[in-house]
Amino acid sequence: IGLMVKRTQGTPTQYKYLVSQGDAKEFQLNRYFALRLGTDGQLIGSIRGVNGEGNTATVQVDSGPTIDEWSHVVMTRGGGKLSLFIDGVQVGSVNDNAGALNLGTHDIHVGESSFAQADGSPAYRFSGELRDIAFYGVALSTEQVIAAQENPQAPEVLETLEALYR
DSSP, rough: EEEEEOOOOSOOOOOOEEEEEEEEEEEEEEEEEEEEOOSSSOEEEEEETTTTTTTEEEEEOOSOOOOSSEEEEEEEEEEEEEEETTEEEEEEEOOOOOOOOOOTOOOOOESOSSSBOTTBBSHHHHHHHHEEEESSSOOOOOHHHHHHOOOOOOOHHHHTTTEEOO
């Protein structure tokens, strides 16, 4: 997943989701992926696969996208790693033991969490702007992440591009 992010506020008081998709049941996400900002503004990427029961890979870095500037944020999953990039630089990586991620027909949520609050309204909405949200069919290499930063349809990544939302 790659996207352009522009934060327009300081430190959030709760999680702010950039993009997510999940199987939500009674406020528990059984299978999901999420790219979000934490309560200290840090960037967090998580995946929980069909193995469920705590098999979650989460990578968290101390900083996130710069306030009032566009940043290119990417989360990749491949080679047994879940990694985060900001502006073409890998900023974090963890071992990925989450198992297969089969979300079927669950909706992709942009700028909010994949589960609703008790009243049905969206949860953990992002304050800022998002654009060029790209989903790739394979984990991008560092060189491909850099190319996608300039153009999400760059020749280096075009064959792997599954969907692009501007």
